[in-house]
Amino acid sequence: MxxxxxxxxxxxxxxxxxxxxxxxxxxxxxxxxxxxxxxxxxxxxxxxxxxESKDDLVWTLFETNYVDLARRLDELGRIASGARDRLAAMITGFCRYHDDNPILFRFLLFVQHGQLAKLRPGTANPVDVVHDVLAAALARGELPRQDPALATALVLGIVLQPATFAAYGRLPATLGPQRERLIAAAWAALNATSPGAPR
Amino acid sequence: MxxxxxxxxxxxxxxxxxxxxxxxxxxxxxxxxxxxxxxxxxxxxxxxxxxESKDDLVWTLFETNYVDLARRLDELGRIASGARDRLAAMITGFCRYHDDNPILFRFLLFVQHGQLAKLRPGTANPVDVVHDVLAAALARGELPRQDPALATALVLGIVLQPATFAAYGRLPATLGPQRERLIAAAWAALNATSPGAPR
Amino acid sequence: MxxxxxxxxxxxxxxxxxxxxxxxxxxxxxxxxxxxxxxxxxxxxxxxxxxESKDDLVWTLFETNYVDLARRLDELGRIASGARDRLAAMITGFCRYHDDNPILFRFLLFVQHGQLAKLRPGTANPVDVVHDVLAAALARGELPRQDPALATALVLGIVLQPATFAAYGRLPATLGPQRERLIAAAWAALNATSPGAPR
Amino acid sequence: MxxxxxxxxxxxxxxxxxxxxxxxxxxxxxxxxxxxxxxxxxxxxxxxxxxESKDDLVWTLFETNYVDLARRLDELGRIASGARDRLAAMITGFCRYHDDNPILFRFLLFVQHGQLAKLRPGTANPVDVVHDVLAAALARGELPRQDPALATALVLGIVLQPATFAAYGRLPATLGPQRERLIAAAWAALNATSPGAPR
DNA sequence: GATGAATGAGAATTCATTCAT
DNA sequence: GATGAATGAATTCTCATTCAT
Incomplete structure (x- = not known):
């Protein structure tokens, strides 16, 4: 170079x-x-x-990177073993992806602009990757019985809302330093049992 | 009539x-x-x-309802006592607000469209309400020591991400039935200590 | 008024x-x-x-008037009886239509701009009207045996080329005065037998 | 080579x-x-x-070939003698020119695109060639007295409209086989006398 | 209060043409 | 001779807003 x-x-x-x-x-x-x-x-x-067009630009930016993020998370989830380690790996992955290029992260996760609906069903997808890891852990009994979709929402919320706060300056610009905290919070949220929940 | x-x-x-x-x-x-x-x-x-204009319409829709939501949350947080009850009251408030009018909820929390920046600083604000309740609880030692902003992000993420999932059909249309679960998750997340965290 | x-x-x-x-x-x-x-x-x-669009304007101008011209010619061909009278009526019709509004005439017959291809097959159509009248006359033996399509081309050419010349100033602006001449020419062209033609 | x-x-x-x-x-x-x-x-x-430019391309294509067609027709009209033979020679020339390269023929006669107006007055020109041949024949009394411009229009219409029909698939792709028929039709049209016409 | 034609400022896009490589 | 990125003007169309009725 x-x-x-x-x-x-x-x-x-x-x-x-x-x-x-x-x-x-x-x-x-x-x-x-x-x-x-x-x-x-x-x-x-x-x-x-x-x-080809503004739409093409938006779509290219979205699709390429969204699939790439999904692929990275998928690999991280695959390498680790055990529910907690997989969760930790994925959250770490989110944080790194964010800190590498916060603008890209925000575009993919918050701006979207209807691109989500254009994804061919079956395309690799960060949300589905998290969902699949959690569903597998649930199937193996590594987590208390719960709706895997809700579990996915909890984990994503715990990661993405701090990213939003970082974007608005309510939190520091990088998520990396909070990584352990987010993992602990997500793990705790997944293992919290609501009073009347089945044990 | x-x-x-x-x-x-x-x-x-x-x-x-x-x-x-x-x-x-x-x-x-x-x-x-x-x-x-x-x-x-x-x-x-x-x-x-x-x-007066399209902007005025957008702004009116946003401001009126955003402040109203903040006020409602504030009241709920005031009525209850103790950190967990206050948290429960606010999350219940979010769920009710969502289920009452999911479209309005999505407009306020997700569409926004730059209206947030137009709010005069100091205006009642759902995010600040949650923040203030948590900061007060932290001040009283009702929660493990942590950054109140991050704590706020965790709670909001745990509520708003399920709302997003409901919007996309990944979760049922109403949040009410998940209320207890969300409260438990938020409480757990707030009380999770990351390994190296100060006790 | x-x-x-x-x-x-x-x-x-x-x-x-x-x-x-x-x-x-x-x-x-x-x-x-x-x-x-x-x-x-x-x-x-x-x-x-x-x-709705420029295309819509072009199409509206074309379709409405093209169908209208076809309908008028059709009526004229119906009223008259006998091949020569029908031919005369249609040529008179073309001349009147031209002289009424030469600009519209030129738009319909010369500018076209690919609108012809947009006509639903089966739509009333000046060319088909002439064709059908001539084909019927041929079927009744009122004209020497010949390809009806070629016969149609001869008649149209005898009418439209003078219209073109009028547009370019090679002939006077109105076709009306030449009506009888055009009818005679068309009738003669239809009845001319090429040397080796079947009698 | x-x-x-x-x-x-x-x-x-x-x-x-x-x-x-x-x-x-x-x-x-x-x-x-x-x-x-x-x-x-x-x-x-x-x-x-x-x-040099797109315009130059269009103009070159038009001018070269338009003049060439005119020159060819002129020669054909010169070689033959007698009005009917000259007419036959020119119509044969049109048919050959068409069948040789129908696309070029259509470009010259139908697409034009305002190039006609750019021709310097006096430039060799297929329409004028036909006109001059007919005017000469009229001057020699080889045709019934009539407006030479209208006579020209009749002949051109009888040739060009079949070419148009060929372009639209209403007639076969080649005009050659119809040559004799077109000549007979043109000759008849030129000799038709409208009822009240001067003998 | 309501209508809907009209305005005028952009928006996305196309395209003939130029020019450094 | 050829390439293809870049230009800048022009084109079709949209849209918030105004205003006479």
Whole structure:
């Protein structure tokens, strides 16, 4: 890799980076193609050399990275063994993914903008990955009997809400330092039994 | 109440209801004034008899109800005593608010659309209400020592993520039946100590 | 009908008139929505109150009038009896239609712009009307045996090419005065036998 | 001629052929430079090595071939003698020109696209060639007295409308087989006298 | 209060053309 | 000669908002 880089990065990547930032800052609809082009420093029309349409840009950003996140979580869940370790691995994965690129994280998890509905059913999916790990743990009796969907919601909420707080400045910008705390909280939430619950 | 009621509800309310639904279904930007007018069955221009602008409509819907939710939560937190009871009361309040009008709930908590930033600092605010209750409990030593902001995130995540799942059909449409479970989970999460945490 | 007319005509009609003229003058593709709006004296967007799209405008202009011309020719062909009278009636009909509104005539017969392909098969159609009249005359032995399609082409060519010449100023602006000549020419062309033709 | 010929034809010719086809299929305005380049298999910019602009391409295609057709018709009309033979020669020439390259024929006679107006007055021109032949015949009394412009229109209509029908599949793709019929029809049309016409 | 035509400012997108490589 | 990214103007269309009726 050369030490000096004449052009900062290839245009396509620069478009992706700028678009991601603007989408997260203002929302997808409120971000015009011109906004993106100006942020990159090119003319509006130039964007269409790299993406078929604004929709294509949004979809590409979403799909590629959403699947990638799912795949990473899946691997982490697979490597670990035992319910708690798998949970810890996945939460750690979420935190790392967030801290690596908080903007991308927010785009994938919060902005979405109807892209979720476009995913072909069966596509790798972070939510399903968590769900499947928890469902498997439940099947093995590693967790108290409970609705796996609700269990998934609890774990995701415990991870994603701090991410939201980080986005709003209510919490520090990185989730990494809170990793252990989140794992402990998620584990506790999964093992909490409501008064009338079946033992 | 008049004996005869030609129109089912006054136009302003019908606009609010239709707008809320469309905002949640398609997003605020993707909903045009004409969409709303057509859903209500009035002419485009008629909307401006009731709201100064589309922004005013969005803002009114948001501000009124957001403050109202905050006030309700605040009262519930005040009536109860003891950290767990207060937590239970607030989570019950969230569930009721959701089940009463899931569309309004989603609009307030998920659609937002940048309205949050417009709130005058100091305005009653559901997040702050939860935060303040937890901070007070921490001050009284009713909870293990922890960052109150993170504690708030945990509680909100445990409530809001199931609401998201309900919106996507991953969980039943009402949160009420899960109330006890959510309370138990939140309480457990707040009391979980991560391995290296200060006692 | 009032003697004074405050507004020159309703906007929709003015759009149609202006569009027709521009389409014939410059072609459909080379005529922008702005061109039309400026000719009418309204803003671009106002056009969309009256037509769904530029395509809709083109199609409406074409379909309505094309079917109308076909219907008129059909009636004329029905009223007359005997091949020559029917031919005369249709050619007279073409000439009148042209002279009434040469711009509309040119739009329908020359500009077309791919609208022909959009007609549902079976729609009344000037070409088919002429074809059917000639085919019937052939079936009754009122004309020498020949391909009805070619016969149709001869008649249409004898009428439409003078219309083209009128458009380019090679012939006077009205076809009416040439009516008898065109009828005689068409009748002669239909009855001409090529040397080796079957008697 | 080189012994080896790597590419089937030189690029310029391939551009002309592809452009001609696209212009006839979709119209000139609806055909983009990129459409042409893709059809040829070259990059967009490469076209500008061969033609100054899209307009230049259109104009070159039109002017060269229009003049060539005129020249050919002129020669044919010159070689023959007597009005009927000259007419026959020209109609035969039209049919051959059509059947040789129907796409080129349609481009010249139907697509035109305002190129006609760009011709310098006085340029050789198929319509004028026919006109001049007929005017000469009239001057020599070889045809009943009539407007030479209308006579020209009749002859052209009798040739061009069958060509149109061939383009739309209403008649077979080649005009050659109908040559004699068209000549007979044109001759008859030129000699038909309308009832009240001067003898 | 209501209507709906009209406005005018963008929005996304296309496209002929240029130019560094 | 060829490439293809980039330009910048133009195009179709949308939409919040106004206003005469």
């Amino acid at each position: 050369p030490i000096t880089m004449a052009r900062p990065a290839d245009t396509r990547t620069r478009i992706e980076t700028a678009a991601l930032r603007l989408f997260v800052e203002k929302g997808v609809d409120a971000t015009s193609v011109r906004d993106i082009a100006q942020a990159v420093g090119i003319a509006d029309g130039a964007l269409y050399r790299h993406f | 008049p004996i005869t009621m030609a129109r089912p509800a006054d136009t302003r309310t019908r606009i609010e209801t239709a707008a809320l639904r469309l905002f949640v279904e398609k997003g605020v930007d993707a909903t045009s004034v004409r969409d709303i007018a057509q859903a209500v069955g009035i002419a485009d221009g008629a909307l401006y008899r009731h709201f | 009032p003697i004074t007319m405050a507004r020159p005509a309703d906007t929709r009609t003015r759009i149609e008139t202006a569009a027709l003229r521009l389409f014939v003058e410059k072609g459909v593709d080379a005529t922008s929505v702005r061109d039309i709006a400026q000719a009418v004296g309204i803003a671009d967007g106002a056009l969309y109150r009256h037509f | 080189p012994i080896t010929m790597a590419r089937p034809a030189d690029t310029r010719t391939r551009i002309e052929t592809a452009a001609l086809r696209l212009f006839v299929e979709k119209g000139v305005d609806a055909t983009s430079v990129r459409d042409i380049a893709q059809a040829v298999g070259i990059a967009d910019g490469a076209l500008y090595r061969h033609f």
